[in-house]
Amino acid sequence: xxxxxxxxxxxxxxxxxxxxxxxxxxxxxxxxxxxxxxxxxxxxxxxxxxxxxxxxxxxxxxxxxxxxxxxxxxxxxxxxxxxxxxxxxxxxxxxxxxxxxxxxxxxxxxxxxxxxxxxxxxxxxxxxxxxxxxxxxxxxxxxxxxxxxxxxxxxxxxxxxxxxxxxxxxxxxxxxxxxxxxxxxxxxxxxxxxxxxxxxxxxxxxxxxxxxxxxxxxxxxxxxxxxxxxxxxxxxxxxxxxxxxxxxxxxxxxxxxxxxxxxxxxxxxxxxxxxxxxxxxxxxxxxxxxxxxxxxxxxxxxxxxxxxxxxxxxxxxxxxxxxxxxxxxxxxxxxxxxxxxxxxxxxxxxxxxxxxxxxxxxxxxxxxxxxxxxxxxxxxxxxxxxxxxxxxxxxxxxxxxxxxxxxxxxxxxxxxxxxxxxxxxxxxxxxxxxxxxxxxxxxxxxxxxxxxxxxxxxxxxxxxxxxxxxxxxxxxxxxxxxxxxxxxxxxxxxxxxxxxxxxxxxxxxxxxxxxxxxxxxxxxxxxxxxxxxxxxxxxxxxxxxxxxxxxxxxxxxxxxxxxxxxxxxxxxxxxxxxxxxxxxxxxxxxxxxxxxxxxxxxxxxxxxxxxxxxxxxxxxxxxxxxxxxxxxxxxxxxxxxxxxxxxxxxxxxxxxxxxxxxxx
Amino acid sequence: xxxxxxxxxxxxxxxxxxxxxxxxxxxxxxxxxxxxxxxxxxxxxxxxxxxxxxxxxxxxxxxxxxxxxxxxxxxxxxxxxxxxxxxxxxxxxxxxxxxxxxxxxxxxxxxxxxxxxxxxxxxxxxxxxxxxxxxxxxxxxxxxxxxxxxxxxxxxxxxxxxxxxxxxxxxxxxxxxxxxxxxxxxxxxxxxxxxxxxxxxxxxxxxxxxxxxxxxxxxxxxxxxxxxxxxxxxxxxxxxxxxxxxxxxxxxxxxxxxxxxxxxxxxxxxxxxxxxxxxxxxxxxxxxxxxxxxxxxxxxxxxxxxxxxxxxxxxxxxxx
Numbered sequence: 012x013x014x015x016x017x018x019x020x021x022x023x024x025x026x027x028x029x030x031x032x033x034x035x036x037x038x039x040x041x042x043x044x045x046x047x048x049x050x051x052x053x054x055x056x057x058x059x060x061x062x063x064x065x066x067x068x069x070x071x072x073x074x075x076x077x078x079x080x081x082x083x084x085x086x087x088x089x090x091x092x093x094x095x096x097x098x099x100x101x102x103x104x105x106x107x108x109x110x111x112x113x114x115x116x117x118x119x120x121x122x123x124x125x126x127x128x129x130x131x132x133x134x135x136x137x138x139x140x141x142x143x144x145x146x147x148x149x150x151x152x153x154x155x156x157x158x159x160x161x162x163x164x165x166x167x168x169x170x171x172x173x174x175x176x177x178x179x180x181x182x183x184x185x186x187x188x189x190x191x192x193x194x195x196x197x198x199x200x201x202x203x204x205x206x207x208x209x210x211x212x213x214x215x216x217x218x219x220x221x222x223x224x225x226x227x228x229x230x231x232x233x234x235x236x237x238x239x240x241x242x243x244x245x246x247x248x249x250x251x252x253x254x255x256x257x258x259x260x261x262x263x264x265x266x267x268x269x270x271x272x273x274x275x276x277x278x279x280x281x282x283x284x285x286x287x288x289x290x291x292x293x294x295x296x297x298x299x300x301x302x303x304x305x306x307x308x309x310x311x312x313x314x315x316x317x318x319x320x321x322x323x324x325x326x327x328x329x330x331x332x333x334x335x336x337x338x339x340x341x342x343x344x345x346x347x348x349x350x351x352x353x354x355x356x357x358x359x360x361x362x363x364x365x366x367x368x369x370x371x372x373x374x375x376x377x378x379x380x381x382x383x384x385x386x387x388x389x390x391x392x393x394x395x396x397x398x399x400x401x402x403x404x405x406x407x408x409x410x411x412x413x414x415x416x417x418x419x420x421x422x423x424x425x426x427x428x429x430x431x432x433x434x435x436x437x438x439x440x441x442x443x444x445x446x447x448x449x450x451x452x453x454x455x456x457x458x459x460x461x462x463x464x465x466x467x468x469x470x471x472x473x474x475x476x477x478x479x480x481x482x483x484x485x486x487x488x489x490x491x492x493x494x495x496x497x498x499x500x501x502x503x504x505x506x507x508x509x510x511x512x513x514x515x516x517x518x519x520x521x522x523x524x525x526x527x528x529x530x531x532x533x534x535x536x537x538x539x540x541x542x543x544x545x546x547x548x549x550x551x552x553x554x555x556x557x558x559x560x561x562x563x564x565x566x567x568x569x570x571x572x573x574x575x576x577x578x579x580x581x582x583x584x585x586x587x588x589x590x591x592x593x594x595x596x597x598x599x600x601x602x603x604x605x606x607x608x609x610x611x612x613x614x615x616x617x618x619x620x621x622x623x624x625x626x627x628x629x630x631x632x633x634x635x636x637x638x639x640x641x642x643x644x645x646x647x648x649x650x651x652x653x654x655x656x657x658x659x660x661x662x663x664x665x666x667x668x669x670x671x672x673x674x675x
Numbered sequence: 676x677x678x679x680x681x682x683x684x685x686x687x688x689x690x691x692x693x694x695x696x697x698x699x700x701x702x703x704x705x706x707x708x709x710x711x712x713x714x715x716x717x718x719x720x721x722x723x724x725x726x727x728x729x730x731x732x733x734x735x736x737x738x739x740x741x742x743x744x745x746x747x748x749x750x751x752x753x754x755x756x757x758x759x760x761x762x763x764x765x766x767x768x769x770x771x772x773x774x775x776x777x778x779x780x781x782x783x784x785x786x787x788x789x790x791x792x793x794x795x796x797x798x799x800x801x802x803x804x805x806x807x808x809x810x811x812x813x814x815x816x817x818x819x820x821x822x823x824x825x826x827x828x829x830x831x832x833x834x835x836x837x838x839x840x841x842x843x844x845x846x847x848x849x850x851x852x853x854x855x856x857x858x859x860x861x862x863x864x865x866x867x868x869x870x871x872x873x874x875x876x877x878x879x880x881x882x883x884x885x886x887x888x889x890x891x892x893x894x895x896x897x898x899x900x901x902x903x904x905x906x907x908x909x910x911x912x913x914x915x916x917x918x919x920x921x922x923x924x925x926x927x928x929x930x931x932x933x934x935x936x937x938x939x940x941x942x943x944x945x946x947x948x949x950x951x952x953x954x955x956x957x958x959x960x961x962x963x964x965x966x967x968x969x970x971x972x973x974x975x976x977x978x979x980x981x982x983x984x985x986x987x988x989x990x991x992x993x994x995x
Contacts, residue, residue: 091871091971164868170845171828171870176789261846267829268844300727302735306743332831332840332866334823334849337773341766348762352751358712359750363743365719369735371727372720380720387712391705394758398765400694400772401701403839404683407831407866436729445728471702473681473835475866478874482950486679526729528737561737 020584020596021576025546029578036581037129037542039602048602050134051542055141056120057438062145063113064509067424069152070104071502073097078462082495084483094479095162096181100155102165103185107192108148110285110423111234115140115199117430118227118288120438122203124533124540125221127212127549129583130599132205135606135647140199142610147192150617154184161185164477166278166329167248169259169270174252180621182252186245187617193242194613200231200238208588210597212532214551214569216590221531221554222305225312226291229319230284236323241277244270253623268333275326283322286418287315289426290357290386293379296433297361299529300376301368304555304562307360314356321350331402340399347397354390358383373527374448378429381456385421389414392467407477410470416463428455428508435512436526440538441519447511455504462497465490530555535571547574548584605647612639680862681835687861687882688837689818689854693772697764704757772839774852780817787823787830787843787865790872790972791935791948796892805895806923808935810943811880814888815858823849831867834880840866855882860944871971877949891942898926899938900993910990913983921974924994934974940994947972958991959984 023029039049049055077097080088089097119137123130131137154160159180163172172182207228211220247258248270257263259270298305305311327335327343361383370376392414396402405411428451436442469490474481481487525534534557536544553559553567575584581599586592619632684699686692724731784795794811798804813819823832825845832851833840841851855861865876883891902911911927918937919929925938940946943953950969951957963984965974979987 091874095868095871168829168867171868176828176870261825265846267825267846300732302732302737303740306740307747310744310747333842333844334847337769341769344765344769345762348758348765351754351758355751355754356747359747362712362715362719362750363746365716365723366746367740367743369738370720370723371732371735372723372725373727373729373732376723376727380716383716384709384713388709391708394761395698395701395705398697398701398761398768400765400768400839401698403772403841404691404694404698404835406840407868442729471682471684472679473683473864475681475864475874477868479871480874482875484678485681520729522729526733528733530737558737562739 018596021578022573023547023576024573029576030541030546032578033543033546034541036578039542044604045602047607048138048604050130050138050600050602050606052119052123052131052134052137053438053540053542053544055137056116056118058141059112059116059119059144061116062141062148063109063116066104066108066148067113067505068509070101070109071505073101073104075498075502077101078495078498080479081481081491083492084481084485084488086480089479091479092162095477096155096158096160098477099161099164099167099185100152103151103161105419106165106281106285107189108144108151110419111196111281112144113427114227114230114285114288114423115144115203117292117427117434118203118223121434121533122206122224122227123210123544124437124536125224125531126206126210127215127532127545127551128206128210129544129548129577131202132210132597133202135600135603136198136202138603139606139610140195140202142607143191143195143198143613146610146614147188147195150191150614151184151188154180154188159184166274167270169248169251169267170261172248172270173260183249183621183623186249186252187620189245190242190249191614191617193238193245196234196238197242200234203227203231204235209585209594210583211586211591212545212549212551213575213584213586213593214591215586217588218309219551219554219591221291222294222308222311222315223288223291225315226294227288229315230287233280233284233319233322237277237280240273241281244273244277247273249620253620268330271330271333272326275329276323278329279326280319280322282418283319286422287319289423289430290315292426292430292433293361293382294357295531296375296429297379298364298368299433299527300373300379301364301370303364303368304530304558305360306363306367307356308554310356311360314353314360317353318350321346321353325350325397328397328402331399332406337399344397344399348394350397351390351394354386358387358390373432374443374445374452375429375432377449377452377456378425378432381452382421382425382429385417385425385459388464389417389421392417405470407475408470409466409474409476412476413463413466413470416466420459420463428452431508431512433527434533435515436519436522437533437538437540439516439519440522441515441517442522442526443511443515443519447507447514451504451507451511453504454507455501458497458500458502458504460497462494462501465493465497469494525557528557530558532556532571545574547572547576549574603647605643607643609640609643609647612636612641612643615639681864683835683839686836687856687859689856690772690774690838690852691836692856693768694839697768700764701761704761708754708757775820775850776818776852776854778818779820779852781813781819782822783811783819784822784824785811785832785843786826787832787869788826789828789870790865790876790969792832792863792876792878793826793932793935796895803896806932806936807895807939807943809878809945809948811853811863811878812883812888812891813853813855813880814885815855815882816885817854819853821851821853823851828869829867830865830869830876832863833866834861834863836861837880842867853880855880858882858884858887862949872948872969875948875950875969877945879945879949881944894942894995895939899924900995902990902993904989906986906989907993908990910986910988913979913987914990917977937991937994941992942995955988955992959988962987 039045162181250256257265259265325347328347474487522538549571551569556569559567583597585595585597616633616636686695782797786793823843825843830843831840837853861880863878902908915928921934923936946953
């Protein structure tokens with residue numbers, strides 16, 4: 012087989028014949044093989060979103076149970092042990108199984124569409140990342156369902172998590188599940204980074220990338236650096252528990268604070284990782300409803316990146332009360348106060364965009380714009396806890412619980428719901444109902460603030476977090492009752508959202524390719540997009556390719572209708588990292604069940620590691636799992652002629668397959 | 676005690692008082708920022724076309740609009756002012772409140788256990804040292820150094836009216852300090868999740884006048900009073916062979932240190948780590964059914980007969 016190593020891809024326009032050919036190349040096979048083998052980023056993205064919403068519902072139900080227990084003093088709906096498992100599982104679910112995966116879901120679905128590509132850089136790794144996420148979620152919930160859920164809070168301090176104080180399986184499920192989930196997050200992060208760097212369509216230089224991409228890219232760069240820290244922390248905990256090592260055991264010379272450092276070196280950047288992509292959603296969606304480009308595009312991106320960079324240097328603000336020296340605390344305090352500055356950039360950019368634009372109130376706009384206020388409330392309460400002496404009073408009270416909920420609901424759930432209203436038409440071809448949307452928004456907004464705004468005061472009046480009940484003479488009774496009522500209103504608001512989705516997915520108004528007249532590339536393709544996304548790879552010349560005609564971009568002339576055909580197989584284009592000059596033709600892998608098999612094998616090994624009977628766990632289950640993993644990896648990595656990765660002698664002059672010439 | 680005993684809006688001691696104005700400053704700045712941003716947001720949205728959907732959105736033409744970057748410059752610039760004030764004020768307060776006090780009038784070793792507080796009054800003269808639990812007496816005005824030890828898992832020592840939190844971590848000794856401006860009782864609470872009974876791991880700090888404190892200290896140094904009546908004698912026997920497995924009553928055979936020292940139990944206002952007021956009814960209820968009152972706590976239910984309870988009560992009320 013003598014194929015040339017490099018070829019000049021044909022440039023053309025999208026014909027019906029081309030679309031049919033691409034469709035047959037890119038379509039996922041029906042049946043079980045397609046279900047377990049698909050590598051279509053859109054399918055994987057929707058799976059992520061649906062799974063994450065299921066976890067949101069589970070975590071929400073746990074929250075309602077918690078709020079019933081706390082509705083009044085000295086209630087006994089739950090035992091202290093049940094309560095500990097409920098609040099810990101609630102935290103684990105919302106922070107690890109909902110907040111990041113939902114954003115990964117949107118990013119998975121949208122990235123190639125926003126970037127003008129046909130899939131993520133590593134489609135099989137993408138499928139693998141989802142399967143591991145699902146497995147880790149089921150793994151951790153398996154513990155909860157048999158009464159062995161995590162019971163030491165989501166940040167799981169030692170020595171309470173050690174075997175002497177916590178002899179059940181609770182912490183084994185949690186620690187192994189977190190290591191497992193770390194695999195998913197890490198490979199996902201690598202995939203996002205390479206996708207953003209190398210698979211943007213020609214012309215999409217880094218100053219033309221939608222802000223949504225920047226948010227997720229920044230977050231995933233952070234994940235790649237910090238997830239090893241938490242995986243290590245949980246792995247050492249498992250070693251302590253399973254083999255009696257003494258990493259955290261002071262009696263054996265270990266250090267309880269080691270856990271806190273390892274955890275928060277991960278934990279604080281993680282907070283940014285679960286809000287920056289959501290802020291990116293707002294920066295991308297909000298301007299569409301203000302009918303103008305965002306104010307300060309470059310500044311917002313620089314703000315995003317500097318938030319993340321500073322975010323690596325503030326983890327000790329979770330440890331102000333641990334007895335570290337005042338001098339070291341003061342540095343972390345200073346950094347934590349000054350991190351307000353890059354966040355303020357985004358706030359003023361959004362405010363200016365609304366004020367200088369011509370806003371139109373849609374449900375998505377309501378979610379995006381109200382998020383600005385919630386972001387500020389969550390931000391200033393964070394600013395208060397950044398001051399060491401003030402934090403000595405605030406920390407571990409309900410003030411911090413209010414803060415974390417303004418951050419996670421205000422800056423994650425609200426933008427995500429806005430994003431649902433905004434991108435649902437793209438995903439399904441149908442619009443969500445706006446009328447029901449208004450009810451959904453206002454009830455959610457009122458319920459949320461009713462539940463969590465008074466909670467700041469509960470904290471200032473000294474209520475400790477993580478208590479299963481409280482005494483009636485502490486001055487917290489009314490406030491807790493209000494919060495409980497608010498939480499049910501909030502839950503009802505969210506229920507309306509799910510009703511809206513269920514209703515609109517079948518009967519919503521047809522959307523057409525670009526219902527909001529939005530500027531980015533995903534709106535140039537039909538809704539829902541075909542399996543190959545773009546019939547021809549577009550070439551862009553500005554940050555808002557679909558608005559160019561109206562924005563009077565002098566030199567900008569993006570080419571959407573005409574572009575690279577790349578129809579000789581499952582192909583897409585790779586471009587250079589900075590200026591997006593075409594670099595090579597990507598041969599994308601076929602669908603494969605190998606990622607699912609590999610994930611199954613790894614999960615089986617983790618189940619084996621859970622067992623305390625060493626011979627049974629280690630030698631039988633772990634062995635079987637390792638074998639399955641090996642089979643999966645061999646299938647996955649089996650060299651294939653049609654991917655043309657094995658004929659280096661015939662490569663082009665520069666050593667890689669090249670696109671010689673592109674005319675757009 | 677106040678209707679909100681754990682509130683830190685007000686302070687009754689020097690260390691907490693350093694923090695109160697800074698807390699108010701940050702709170703007021705925070706509220707002001709929310710109001711300003713809220714008003715700006717409303718002002719922007721006020722001009723919006725309402726009742727929109729996709730058609731209404733498409734109907735409004737897209738415009739480049741004015742640049743608007745100065746919004747960011749001005750906004751960030753204005754934000755910097757309260758931020759820098761907060762930063763400087765934080766450092767000043769941190770220097771003042773961090774401690775430890777140079778010449779403490781009293782040194783305490785507090786060990787946090789699941790789920791109670793062991794308090795040792797340290798003295799260079801061993802005969803002046805003693806141990807008590809869950810109620811810390813300090814003389815008014817004196818700066819008291821508290822050395823915090825972790826007995827098992829991590830706990831956090833907090834008396835909001837007097838002092839912010841410091842964790843008690845096994846394997847290291849952390850330093851906190853207390854000072855009260857006037858006599859009174861101040862509620863303390865464990866603030867780091869430490870297991871099933873974290874919720875009810877309270878204690879009290881009692882600020883006594885100098886004379887009261889001296890008297891109290893002298894009383895605490897004495898061993899337990901001798902039983903006299905037959906009921907008291909029988910009660911002491913039960914305490915020695917049952918309660919003595921975990922508790923200590925100095926001067927008797929009950930000499931274990933796994934649970935609070937009971938030598939002067941009746942001098943304390945509360946029992947069960949500030950869960951219950953200390954009166955005979957609560958005391959007997961607690962002895963008989965601790966698992967009902969604090970599920971998961973380390974004290975087992977006792978299943979005593981009415982006679983035994985009566986005898987125990989007769990003895991325990993002696994322990995003043």
